[in-house]
Amino acid sequence: MMFYVKVLNRSVFNNVKSIRSLRKYSKLSYIHHIGKEPLRSLTLGKVYENTANKYPEREAIISLEQRKRLNYQEFLEQADKLAAGLLAIGLENGDRVGLWAPNLIEWQIINIACARVGLIVVALNPAYQASELEYCINKVGMKAIVCPDKIKKVNFYEILNQVSEEVQKCDPGKLKCKKVPSLKSVILISNEAVKGTYNYNEILDLGDENSTRRIKENQDKIQADSAVNIQFTSGTTGKPKAAILTHFNVVNNSFAIGKRNELDKKHHKICVQVPFFHAFGYTITFGAAINFGASLVIPSSFYSPSENLRAAKEEKCTIIHGTPTMYVDLVNMQKQKQESINPEIAVSGGSPCSPQLFRQMKDILKVKKVKSVYGLTETTAVCFHSLPVDEDENKATETVGHLSDHLEAKVVDAKGCIVPFGTPGELYVRGYTTMLGYWDDEKKTKETITDDHWLQTGDQFILQEDGYGKIVGRLKDMIIRGGENIYPKEIEDFLNTHPDILETQVIGLPHERLGEEVCACIRIRENSKLTKESLMEFCKGKIAHFKIPSQLEIVDNFPKTQSGKVQKHLLRKQFEKQK
Structure with a gap:
């Protein structure tokens, strides 16, 4: 991937007005995080061979179900x-x-x-x-x-x-x-x-x-620049697209992930809750592990919270990988079984994780560090993730981490103009992680990657001046109620602090006068007596009145993709029909 550097003419600095202008624009949401270690022109197969030569006797992969x-x-x-x-x-x-x-x-x-x-x-x-x-x-x-x-x-x-x-x-x-x-x-x-x-x-x-x-x-x-993997997008709407990833994409992104997740510090055993077919399992888990000689523990062929907990205990796993929903399940399983587990690190990705869930992971799973990773299939896996030096818990629980090495990021408004730091807009990223394109789909590729190589994520995002970022939500999930822009994640994070709530998804439902109204779809604890009225009372004085859900739907489970992403469009369809 080619990087672009804008050179400013020295004559600009002779003009005081221009200097003031530069100071003004330096506060816009753009960062180029230059890496300290060079990118490597290696294939995935060569990386594995190098690690096998270095750690031939170390366990690479353990399948408890297969007993191998x-x-x-x-x-x-x-x-x-x-x-x-x-x-x-x-x-x-x-x-x-x-x-x-x-x-x-x-x-x-x-x-x-x-x-x-x-x-x-x-x-x-x-x-x-x-x-x-x-x-x-x-x-x-x-x-x-x-x-x-x-x-x-x-x-x-x-x-x-x-x-x-x-x-x-x-x-x-x-x-x-x-x-x-x-x-x-x-x-x-x-x-x-x-x-x-x-x-x-x-x-x-x-x-x-x-x-x-x-x-x-x-x-x-x-x-190294040849294709190694094709990942089908989740296909939550329409037919899934086929993102093409190269050896260069995967090798370098997984190396960066491994460093950020501290796989270079010691020999780790990773409890694999995520599926291998997804970018989380393919790059974040397996790819990072083989860069540093970590051992993967597969609890079961198909997802099972009880087997995940058993694997963490029996194999003394030091790291756990999972989506927020998987951690909700693991936390509840541990509450029931009270197993002796001592994971050092929990890595969460695939969808936003609430600060409340992060606290439960530390309190109930006894995790010493929680880490966030954020990215897309189209960015190989990760473009923002927690730094090893993040001692401030808020960095992990309230952001999706820091921009990865060798990448550029900017946040733009609906017209494509860069917004100031701290202002919501759509996240664009540019760098070596960007896929080659969608297989046999030039039209969709051009809709996703601009002519100047920016990848449009479709995520509402806030970029901070220190290089950390926050997800506000998907552009298509934003609720517009009576002209007010409402970001579901903010409400979800707040509602998840309620003692009777296990997990929340907030959606917009059609409303004749307001355009949309806020609906909270909630999984509750057993024997809970939560009602719409008690939920609204819980919200009063704590979040703005227009963000308080006017509709409440109690659900047993959320519709998800196989990789664990909640399909909000199916929730909307389900409850729109009931109105």
Whole structure:
């Protein structure tokens, strides 16, 4: 990514009026945070190899459900054998390989195997059904897909047959289907041979000593600027877009994340609550871990708060990764079970976390430090995150952290003009983290990335002069009530301090006179007697009258994406119908 430096003519400084003008504009919401360490031109596969050479005997990944543990050297050996096998069945540099699975050890072995031979991993949500899977295969032209045959209640092979009945009738590697014409090979993670598919272990066995040696020898032929991963956006509205990330994006962003999350200080074991297919699991968790030799603990293939707590206890995890909703669940589970856990750091991201929840994480989970990360799929993962030196708890609990090294950020109004520090507007970021673009979608790419390379986040944001930032909310989630702009997060943070409230989502509902009214959708504690009237009384004198919810909806759960993001548009649809 190219950086742009504006050079001011010296003659400007001869004009007192111009100096005053410069002082005025220096208070605008723009920061370029120049990093102290240079960016690295490395591939993801090379980073893993370097770490395996440094810590060969250290545990890389532990799956409690699968009862498997691999150290860094064992992991690399399996990845290179698999990489050789993938080449043997006809996959070539640049081919897209769909990885459609929950959190298994095999997920990350496949991920590194593909990176080691120049294949592009397409991370697929394991909750996808046939129509969603078909769309993704065709969107990026996948040549192969890897998935389990069946795990728990999810029958992946059956869903795949709904996409292509021809799978059951073809020889492995010779699939021909009009609905998904690019797809040629299906690889099943299974203990059995299944018609029309390669078996994962069969591919692994194709890699002999000579072919795996060639994998190591050819690492320098893979370019750092080439694509390594395609992440589908959450698809909360419309069809999901396919963001293309390069080795350079992932390697450098995950390195920066690891430094900020203090993985360089000691050997850490990370309790992985988040899914691998999402940017949180892919870059923030796995990518950062392999930069510094951390160990990943997978509690279960699919999300389970009880298994997450058990893993944190049994494996003595020093770091926990999760979304705010996951921490709400973990806090409640710990209240019930009172397990002996001693995590040092909790990293929260994926959506804004309330100060109240951060306090509970410290008080109930006994976490010594809480850290925020903020970013988008389109920024590889993170562009703001907590600094290691943040001793002031407010820096972590009331902001999303400090701008990352080597990035620029600015906040603009509706006309694209930079607003003063401390003023809400849309956040734009520019730097090495920006995706290559959306696969086969030039129009959407241009709508997201400007001609001068600014990525428009769509988030209402406040940038502080010290480089820290605060999320106000999504632009599309802002409520306009009688001409007043209302930011849901501010109300959510306040309502979450109520002793009977577990979690809050605030939405705008249509109102004939005001345009919109404020509706609080709330998960409450068991046996709570919370009412709209008592909630309004709780708010009086503490937040402005126009921010006080006039509607209250008690819910058992919020509609979420598989990565844990609450889908507010579905909440709005649900309660609009009831009005």
